[in-house]
Amino acid sequence: xxxMDQDNSTAIQxxxxxxxxxxxxxxxxxxxxxxxxxxxxxxxxxxxxPHRGITNYAPEELVLTARAAxxxxxxxxxxxxxxxxxxxxxxxxxxxxxxxxxxxxxxxGPRRAAAGAARDFVLGxxxxxxxxxxxxFGGQVMKNVxxxxxxxxQCGAQGTLGVLLDxxxxxxxxxxxxxxxxxxxxxxxxxxxxxTLVGQSLPISAxxxxxxxxxxxxxxxxxxxxxxxxxxxxxxxxxxTTFWQQIKEQQHPFFSRFAKQAGSRLWRISLPAAxxxxxxxxxxxxxxxGALRWLTSDVSIEQVRRVVSNVGGHATLYxxxxxxxxxxxPLSDGVAKLHYQLxxxxxxxxxxxxxxxxxxx
Amino acid sequence: xQHEATHATPNINKAELLKELSHxxxxxxxxxxxxxxxxxxxxxxxxxxxxPWIVVLPEETDQVQRIVALCxxxxxPIVARGAGTGVSGGALPHAHGVLLSLAxxxxxxDIDPNNRTARIEPxxxxxxxxxxxxxxxxxxxxxxxxxxxxxIGGNVAENSGGVHCLKYGLTVHNIMRLEVITASGERxxxxxxxxxxxxxxxxALMCGSEGMLGIVTExxxxxxxxxERVQVMLAAFDDVVKAGAAVAAxxxxxIIPAGLEMMDKLAIxxxxxxxxxxxxxxxxxxxxxxxxxxxxxxxxxxxxIRDIFLEQGATKVRTxxxxxxxxxxxxxxxxxxxxxxxxxxxxxxMDGTIxxxxxxxxxxxxxxxxxxYDLAVANxxxxxxxxxxxxxxxxxxxPGELERTEAFGGKILTLCVxxxxxxxxxxxxxxxxxxxxxxxxxxLELEQFHAVKAAFDPQALLNPGKAIPTLHRCAELxxxxxxxxxxxxxxxxxx
Ligand SMILES: Cc1cc2nc3c(=O)[nH]c(=O)nc-3n(C[C@H](O)[C@H](O)[C@H](O)COP(=O)(O)OP(=O)(O)OC[C@H]3O[C@@H](n4cnc5c(N)ncnc54)[C@H](O)[C@@H]3O)c2cc1C
Numbered sequence: 105x106x107x108m109d110q111d112n113s114t115a116i117q118x119x120x121x122x123x124x125x126x127x128x129x130x131x132x133x134x135x136x137x138x139x140x141x142x143x144x145x146x147x148x149x150x151x152x153x154p155h156r157g158i159t160n161y162a163p164e165e166l167v168l169t170a171r172a173a174x175x176x177x178x179x180x181x182x183x184x185x186x187x188x189x190x191x192x193x194x195x196x197x198x199x200x201x202x203x204x205x206x207x208x209x210x211x212x213g214p215r216r217a218a219a220g221a222a223r224d225f226v227l228g229x230x231x232x233x234x235x236x237x238x239x240x241f242g243g244q245v246m247k248n249v250x251x252x253x254x255x256x257x258q259c260g261a262q263g264t265l266g267v268l269l270d271x272x273x274x275x276x277x278x279x280x281x282x283x284x285x286x287x288x289x290x291x292x293x294x295x296x297x298x299x300t301l302v303g304q305s306l307p308i309s310a311x312x313x314x315x316x317x318x319x320x321x322x323x324x325x326x327x328x329x330x331x332x333x334x335x336x337x338x339x340x341x342x343x344x345t346t347f348w349q350q351i352k353e354q355q356h357p358f359f360s361r362f363a364k365q366a367g368s369r370l371w372r373i374s375l376p377a378a379x380x381x382x383x384x385x386x387x388x389x390x391x392x393x394g395a396l397r398w399l400t401s402d403v404s405i406e407q408v409r410r411v412v413s414n415v416g417g418h419a420t421l422y423x424x425x426x427x428x429x430x431x432x433x434p435l436s437d438g439v440a441k442l443h444y445q446l447x448x449x450x451x452x453x454x455x456x457x458x459x460x461x462x463x464x465x
Numbered sequence: 466x467q468h469e470a471t472h473a474t475p476n477i478n479k480a481e482l483l484k485e486l487s488h489x490x491x492x493x494x495x496x497x498x499x500x501x502x503x504x505x506x507x508x509x510x511x512x513x514x515x516x517p518w519i520v521v522l523p524e525e526t527d528q529v530q531r532i533v534a535l536c537x538x539x540x541x542p543i544v545a546r547g548a549g550t551g552v553s554g555g556a557l558p559h560a561h562g563v564l565l566s567l568a569x570x571x572x573x574x575d576i577d578p579n580n581r582t583a584r585i586e587p588x589x590x591x592x593x594x595x596x597x598x599x600x601x602x603x604x605x606x607x608x609x610x611x612x613x614x615x616x617i618g619g620n621v622a623e624n625s626g627g628v629h630c631l632k633y634g635l636t637v638h639n640i641m642r643l644e645v646i647t648a649s650g651e652r653x654x655x656x657x658x659x660x661x662x663x664x665x666x667x668x669a670l671m672c673g674s675e676g677m678l679g680i681v682t683e684x685x686x687x688x689x690x691x692x693e694r695v696q697v698m699l700a701a702f703d704d705v706v707k708a709g710a711a712v713a714a715x716x717x718x719x720i721i722p723a724g725l726e727m728m729d730k731l732a733i734x735x736x737x738x739x740x741x742x743x744x745x746x747x748x749x750x751x752x753x754x755x756x757x758x759x760x761x762x763x764x765x766x767x768x769x770i771r772d773i774f775l776e777q778g779a780t781k782v783r784t785x786x787x788x789x790x791x792x793x794x795x796x797x798x799x800x801x802x803x804x805x806x807x808x809x810x811x812x813x814x815m816d817g818t819i820x821x822x823x824x825x826x827x828x829x830x831x832x833x834x835x836x837x838y839d840l841a842v843a844n845x846x847x848x849x850x851x852x853x854x855x856x857x858x859x860x861x862x863x864p865g866e867l868e869r870t871e872a873f874g875g876k877i878l879t880l881c882v883x884x885x886x887x888x889x890x891x892x893x894x895x896x897x898x899x900x901x902x903x904x905x906x907x908x909l910e911l912e913q914f915h916a917v918k919a920a921f922d923p924q925a926l927l928n929p930g931k932a933i934p935t936l937h938r939c940a941e942l943x944x945x946x947x948x949x950x951x952x953x954x955x956x957x958x959x960x
Contacts, residue, residue, distance in 0.1 A: 164713040165820050165851075187719055216660060223666055224638050237909045245818040246850035247635065247890035249624050249673040250898075250905050251933065252917050256637070256669035265665070277719035299579055303602070305690040307759070328762035376658040378579035395660045418663045433663040438653035442921065443664055449916035461664065 109157025111171065113230070113238060113269050119150055120267060120455075121236030127453045132263040134173055135200030138209050140423060142262050142431055142460045152204065155269065158182055160244065167227065167244045169272040172204025179203055183275055191219040191276045195352050204268040210260035213352040214310035214321065217302075217377075217392035223259035225274045231258065231266035234451025244272045257446075263457040264465055265450040279323035282309065284347060287338035289318040291381045291390070298393045299378060306332045312351055313390040314358060321348060351391065358389045362400045362424045369424035371399040371408055375417025384411055398422075405429055432461055473926055475561055477539040479518060482563075485539075486521055489531045494569070496520040505564050508549040508556040509611075510897055512867060517544070517558030524569045526586075526644070526652070526682040533680060534650025536563055542929050545676040547588060547619030550611040552814055553895030555622065555675045555931060562929075567618050570682065573597050581688045582641060582658060587618025587681045591625075594686060603688035606633035609891075610799050618681045624673030626891040628724040628798070629755075631849030633689070635891070637672035644683035645671065648922035658685055670917070675893050676928040678921040692757035695723070696767050697791040700774040701748035701781040705729055708750035709824040711777035712848045715754070718773060720766055724755040725849035726798050729828070732805065732843040732856070739804035742797030745781060752779075752848065753798050755791075801845045802856070809841070809858035813870045817881030818852045818890035830880055831855055838873040840866075852890035853881070879904050894932045902932075903939035911936060 123130050129147030153173045160169040163186040170179055176196050183189050193213035194206045207229075212221045228242030242248055242255035258268060289297060294313040301320070302308055309323035320336060321344065322329050341347060350356040362368040373382070377394035386401025401408065405421065412419040418433035425431075435443060440462075447454070447465050458464055475482070479497070486495055496502050497519045507514045518541075523529050536543050542562030549556050558564045571588035578601040583594055591612040595604040608627035609615055615625070621643065626635045633639070642656040656668035671678060702708040708727055715722065728736065730749050737744040744751055752774070756766040767784060774782050785791040797804075805812050819827055828844065835842045841858040855877055859870040878888040878901040888894070888901040902911070914933040918925065 162820070162822070164717045165822065166716060167820070210661070210666070220634070220638060221661060223669055224634065233913065237913070239907070239910045239913055241910065243818075243885065243887050245820060245886050245890070247626055247630070247818045247847070247852045248887040249891060249893050250887045250889050250902060251894070251910065251914050252678075253624075253637070253669050253673055254913065254917070256666055259666050259669070260661075261665055276721065277716075280719070303578070303581065303690050305692055305759075324758070325762040325765055327765050328759040331759050331761050374659040374661050376580050376582075377660075378577070392660060416657055417659050418657070420663070435664050436653065438647065438651045439655065439664065439667065442647075442653075442667060445920035446665060446917065449920040450913070 110154050112152070112155035116150070116152060116155060116267055116269065117232050117236055117238045120232045120234070123148065123455050124234060124236050124453055127455065129455050129458055132267055132457050134202040134205040135175070135198070137196060137198035137201040138205050138211070141209055141211075144427065145457050145460050147455070150267065152267065153202070159270065163188055165244075166246075166275050167272060168275050169244060169270055170203050171270055172268040173202045175199075176201040176203055176206055184278070187278050188275045189278045190225070190273065192216055192222045192225055193219070193352060194222060195354070197353065203271055207259055207271050208262050208268060214312070214348050214391060217311070217395060218309045219276070223256045226255050226259055226271065227274055228272040229255040229258055229268055230270040231268050233266045234453060234456045238269070242272065246274060262460045264447060264460060265456070267456065279309070281326045281329055282321060282323045282344060283329060284319055284321045284341040284344035285333065285336050285338035286341050287318045287320070288316060289313065290316055291388075294318040294390065295378065295380075295394050301336060302393055304335070306335060308393070310348055311391065311393050319347060358387065358398070358400070361387060365402065367402040368400055369402070370422045371401065372420040372422040373397045373399055373412055373417055374420075375412060375415050379415045379417065382411055382415065384408060409433060435462070473540045473542055473924060473929065475539055475541040477541065482519060482539065482541065485535055486519065486532065489528050489535070490521060490523050494522040494524065496522075505546065505549070505558060505566070508546070508554060509552040510554040510557070510895065512861070513554045513557050513896055515558045515560055517564035518561050520564045520566060522566045522569050526570065529565070529567070529570070529680060529682050530646050530650055530652055532563065532565060533646045533648070536926060537649050537924070540924065540926065542926050543680070544928050545618070545622070545680050547616030547622070548590070548614045550615040551619060551623060551893065551895060553889070553893040553897040555893050555895035555928070557896050559929060565680065567616065567680070567682075574683070576601065576688075578603065580658060581690070582685050583688055584683065584685045585617055586683060587621075588616050591615050591617060591620055598688050602691050604691055605686050606639050606689050607636050610802065617684050617686065621672055621681050621684060622674060622676050623891065623893045626847070626852070628726055628847065630847070631725060632721050632723045635672075637669055639687045640668065640672070640684055641687055642685035643668060643671055643681055645679035645681055647679050648924065648927050652682075656685075673893065675895065675932045677918055677932055678927065680927070694760045694763045695755060695757040695791065696763050697785045697794045698754045698767065698770060698774075699744070699783045699794050700752045700754065700779040701745040702750045702752070702778060703748065703780055704778070705750040705828055706825045707778040708752055709821065709848070711752060711774050711779065713821060714773045714777055715770055716849075718769060720756070720770065722754050722770070722849065723757040724753065726753045727751070727846040727848035728798065728801060729844040731841060732801050732845050735804040735808050735843060736797040736801050739807060740793070740797040740800050742793045743783075744797050748780065753794060798845075801843075805843050805856045805858065810860040810862065813857040813859060813874055814892070815855045815857065815874050815877050816852070816889045816892040817878050817886055818850070819881050819884050819886035821848070821851045823884035823886070827853065827880060827884060831877060834873055834876055838869055840870060840873055847890070851886065875901060896931055899934040899938065900942055902934050903942055908936055908939070911939065
C-alpha cells in the first residue's frame with residue numbers, strides 16, 4: 105500500500121453536502137483518463153484524487169477493496185503479485201486511470217465475453233449521494249441480496265447517482281498460460297468460426313477480427329491449451345501480449361484512424377454476437393466474439409443509430425464528433441422515465457455530473 | 466403467524482374488482498374463495514400465512530399488463546408469485562391485494578444456439594431451461610437446489626444462486642434482458658441481447674428486487690456450452706477448521722472449482738441416512754468439490770486438489786469414478802434440506818454470507834448458541850463463496866419453540882453482519898429478515914432503498930411491506946443504533 109494512501113471521505117462528503125445546500129453543480133474528477141467518454145460537465149470541480157489506497161486485499165477470499173481514486177495500475181500490480189487479476193481486463197486509457205472512473209464508466213476489455221463485465225465483479229460500494237449522505241451498499245462477500253443492488257447500479261452511472269468512495273471487487277486467479285493464434289478469415293467466416301469454437305467450450309479468452317485476420321487468445325491451464333491449440337488451428341502469434349494490450353488501450357492504429365479524416369467518428373457498437381455484418385460504410389474491427397464492433401465512419405449519427413437499433417444493439421459515439429453530438433444511444437421512453445426518477449432518488453438537486461450521459465440526467 | 470398489513474387500501478370492492486378482472490382473464494384464471502386460494506396463502510416460509518383477496522392466473526403478457534394497469538388505477542396491491550418456493554416470505558399474499566401468479570406464463574419462446582441465449586416466460590421452471598437447451602449441448606448455469614420447481618421469474622426476483630455460482634455466477638450474471646410491466650402498467654425492456662446496454666444498469670437493479678420494482682414477464686438468459694468433462698470429489702475431515710483451510714488453499718492455488726460445498730457432522734449424518742451416498746458418518750466435515758473443463762485440465766486439477774486436501778489433513782479423499790457416482794455424491798448434498806427435514810419435525814434455514822476466514826469463529830459461536838437455545842443446528846455451506854445455511858432443528862408443535870428458533874436465527878444473522886458479512890446471500894429478505902435489515906443497514910441506506918422503490922413504484926403497490934423495513938419498525942425494534950449513518954459495531958471494518 106502506497107505512501108500516498110489517504111482517506112478523504114469526510115472532505116468529499118463535506119463538499120457534496122455544501123454543493124447540495126448551494127444547489128451548485130459538481131464535476132467529479134478522478135484521473136481524467138476517461139474525460140473523452142461522455143459529455144463535459146459544467147460545474148465546480150470535485151477532485152477526488154487524494155482519496156486513494158487499497159484498504160483490503162484477501163487473495164484467498166478473492167476480494168479486493170480500494171478507495172476510488174486508487175490508480176488502476178497499482179491495483180493490477182498488487183493482484184499480479186499474488187497471481188490474480190481483474191477478470192474484466194479494464195482499459196486504462198492513460199496512467200492516471202483510477203478504480204472509481206473505471207467502475208463509473210463500466211468499461212471492460214478483451215476478456216469481457218469470456219469472463220464478464222466490470223459490473224459482474226462489483227461486490228460493494230461506499231458512496232456519497234447528491235444529498236451528501238455517506239452510505240455503504242453490498243459488501244465484501246460474493247453473495248448478497250440484502251436490499252437493492254445499489255452498488256452495481258453505480259456501474260456505468262458515471263457519477264450521476266453518487267460519488268464513489270470505495271469499491272469492493274471479486275477478483276480471480278490469472279490463467280496459468282495465455283497464447284494467441286491467428287487465422288485468415290473474412291467477417292462471416294470469423295463469426296461462424298468463433299461461435300463454433302466458443303460453443304465447444306474451448307478456453308477462448310479474447311477474439312479480434314481486423315483486416316481479414318482473426319486473432320484468438322486462449323487462456324487456461326497449460327495442458328488445456330495444448331489440447332485446444334489442435335482444435336483451433338492457425339498460426340502462433342509471437343506478439344500476443346502486445347497485441348491485446350494495443351487493442352485494449354486503443355493504441356492499435358485502427359483506433360486513431362478516425363482523427364485523420366474530417367467528419368469521421370469512432371463508434372463502439374454493442375449488439376447480439378451472431379448479428380451479420382452491418383451495412384454501414386467504414387472500417388471495422390470486431391471483438392467479443394462478434395458482440396462488440398468498432399467502426400470508423402463518416403456516416404451520419406442518425407443512420408448509424410438507426411441501423412444498430414434495428415438489430416437490437418446500441419451505438420456509442422466513442423471518439424470524434426462535436427461537443428453537442430449525443431454520445432450515448434437514446435433510451436426508450438419508459439426506460440428514460442425510470443432513469444430520471446432514479447436520478448431524483450439519489451440526487452434530487454441534480455448536482456452530480458448532470459448531463460454527462462444524457463441531458464440533465 | 467400474522468404479519469402487519471401495510472400501505473394502500475383499494476378504491477374498489479372485491480365484487481367490482483372480480484368483475485373487472487373477468488374482462489381480462491377467463492373464469493378459471495381467477496380464484497377468490499378460501500378453499501381454492503389456500504395453496505397460495507404461503508410460500509416456502511410456511512410459518513407465515515395470509516389468504517390473498519383474489520388470486521389471478523393470467524396466461525399472456527398482455528393480460529398481466531392489463532391486470533397491473535387496473536390495480537394501479539384502483540390502488541390494489543399486487544404480490545407476484547412464481548412457484549412459491551421462496552423461503553423468506555417474499556410471495557406472502559396481501560390481505561387486500563391481488564396475488565398475481567405467473568405460473569401459466571411458462572413458454573420457452575426461443576432458443577438461439579448461435580447467440581447462446583434463450584427467451585422464456587417468467588413461469589418457466591429453472592431446470593426446464595437446461596432441459597430444452599440440451600439438444601444444442603447448452604445449459605443454464607444457476608442451479609438452485611429447488612430447480613425442479615422454482616421459476617425463472619422467482620430466480621430473477623431473488624437473484625438466486627446454486628452450487629455452481631462460485632465459477633458461473635448468480636442469476637444477475639446469467640441474464641441479459643428482461644421485459645417488465647412497471648407499477649403503472651407500462652411494458653418496458655431492460656437490458657438487451659448485446660453484452661451491455663446504454664444508461665443505468667437497471668438489469669442489475671431488478672435482480673434481487675423481490676417483486677418490488679416491476680413484474681417480470683419475459684427473460685432472456687445466457688446459455689453455456691456443456692463442459693467437456695466434469696469430476697466430483699469428496700473429502701472428509703476430522704475438524705471443520707481444517708476443511709475451511711482446505712477451501713482457502715484450493716483457491717490460493719489458482720483453481721476455481723465449479724462447485725465447492727461443505728457440510729458438518731449433523732448434516733452429513735442426515736444426508737447419509739437419506740441419500741446413502743457413502744458419506745463418512747464419523748467425519749466432522751466433508752467437502753464436495755466439482756471441477757469441470759477440458760479433459761486434460763480436469764485430470765490435472767483433480768490431482769492437484771487431491772494433494773491439497775491431503776496436505777490440509779483430509780482423512781479420506783474419494784473421486785467419483787463415473788457419472789452415476791458423481792450423481793450420488795451430489796444427491797447427498799442437494800437433498801440436505803429434506804434429509805434434515807426427516808430427522809426433525811421442522812427446520813429453519815438461515816442464509817448468511819460471511820468472509821470465509823470467519824468460518825471457524827462463526828461455527829464456534831453457532832454451536833455455543835445452539836447449546837444456549839437448546840436447539841440443534843446442521844450446517845450446510847456454499848464454502849466457495851461463503852454462503853452459510855445453518856438449519857435450526859425445532860418442533861413447531863412445542864409451545865415457544867418457533868419463537869426461540871427465530872430468536873436464535875436472528876442472532877446468527879447478526880453475527881454474520883458482525884464479521885463483515887450479510888443477512889442474506891440468496892434467499893432474500895421478504896417478510897422474514899426485515900428486522901435483520903435494521904442490523905445490516907443504517908437509516909440513510911434504508912431511506913435510499915425506499916427512494917429507489919418510489920422511483921419505480923411511487924404508490925407502493927408492488928409487494929408492499931417486503932424487503933426493506935420502515936425506519937419506524939427499526940426504531941421500535943431498537944435494533945438500529947444509528948448515529949450519523951454509522952452502522953452498529955463501527956469498530957468492525959466493512960470496507
Ligand atoms: C428446498 C429448497 C431449496 C432451495 N435452494 C435454493 C438454492 O440453492 N439457491 C437459491 O438461491 N434459492 C434456493 N431456494 C429458494 C427459492 O427456491 C428461490 O428463491 C427461487 O428463486 C424462488 O422462485 P419461485 O418461482 O418459487 O418464486 P416465489 O417464491 O413464487 O417468489 C419469490 C419472490 O419473487 C417474486 N416474483 C416471482 N415471480 C416474479 C415475477 N415474474 N416478477 C416479479 N417478481 C416475481 C415474488 O413476489 C417473491 O418476492 C430453495 C428453496 C427451497 C424450498
